[in-house]
Amino acid sequence: MLFPAVAWAEDVRPAAYAYYFRQWNAFDMPFHRHDSTEIMYLIRGSCRIEVARDGGPPEDVTLSHGEFIVVAAGVPHRLIVEGSCRMLNVEFGFATSGAGVPSIRALAREEKALAALLQAPVTYAVLRDPDEVYHALRGLVLELDALDAGGGRGADGGGPLVSLLFAQLLIRIARLRDEAESEAAPQAELYVRKCIEFMRQHYDRDIQAKDVAAAVNLHPGYVHRLFKSQSGRTITEYLTGLRMEKAKMLLLRTDIPIADISDYVGVGSRQYFHALFKRHTGMTPVQFRQTMDAHRWDDGERR
Structure with a gap:
């Protein structure tokens, strides 16, 4: 305080x-x-x-x-x-x-x-x-x-x-x-929208909070406070959540090998990607794809 x-x-x-x-x-x-x-x-x-x-x-x-x-x-x-x-x-x-x-x-x-x-x-x-x-x-x-x-x-x-x-x-x-x-307040909302837009366009690259701040021409510490106050999450938390949602989509809707998914969402280390994914979903990428495939097969049988 x-x-x-x-x-x-x-x-x-x-x-x-x-x-x-x-x-x-x-x-x-x-x-x-x-x-x-x-x-x-x-x-x-x-x-x-x-x-x-x-x-x-x-x-x-x-x-x-x-x-x-x-x-x-x-x-x-x-x-x-x-x-x-x-x-x-x-x-x-x-x-x-x-x-x-x-x-x-x-x-x-x-x-x-x-x-x-x-x-x-x-x-x-x-x-x-x-x-x-x-x-x-x-x-x-x-x-x-x-x-x-x-x-x-x-x-x-x-x-x-x-x-x-x-x-x-x-x-x-x-x-x-x-x-x-x-x-x-209105200016803060604009900056947060620009930060989110930048992350959505570049989540597949190895970007960090400092890169997001540079994209909107603001000091990293200021952007950190601004983003947290407006969204309730830090830039890192938002970016990680965005990457995990993209990973879920790729696992569910494509046949991209699981070993390559980390590169598609900007997480260079496969081991770190697997740890992040399990933390966010409670499942490994392999388990998530198998579970989703089983659901699709069950739905097809019912129809």
Whole structure:
């Protein structure tokens, strides 16, 4: 999840742990994680963020001027800067909401976009900002600076104005994400259709998820998320299912030798093809063809 359960389950408010402006030059950071949620806003230049993913290679995100990423607490990630960039970073968690300051949960009851953001089933989110988020973020950091300089910020993360500025920031991020998802839905459907079309035309070749992404001119990590969110399956799962359906058709309707079927559906290894086919159908290719032949013979006898 993008935010910890406490953010929407209890009466808490955001509390800043760390915040800073930073100029990065030709820097390669090792993977690390925070106990806090982190916002990394790119003010100038470009950079890459690699975010670790369970059971697979890290996802690679490129940020350019005016874009930012929100990374969930506990998620390993790293920064890669090949040239130079300037960033504004804020790391924050949640503290008990004080009297007179609305909790994030209370605000989420009135703001649907905020409720969706708090419970987003992702480990990070990347958004492009029309300057609204930057001004809210900068205002928050300046207030935190002023409090720290005057010794007015305690261990709870700040006073009521900090809480209000944090609330404004999260609501702006939530609305921006809501707008981006609304605008992206038709485009996402188009990309998924193009991916499926490419796979249907090239399933007999040794193609992989990265080849599908290249066919639609998108980053493999982005296509992976897009395809999974739209279809409920990964590209690899869809491609494997498509190949197995084609194999069933060839076994049922043609006399192509079973030993050659794997080549017809783009699975180079016969042994791997047999294992995949049995996993999907519960039968080996030989058993499937024999069973189907028996059914056809029985149907002919009945007629």
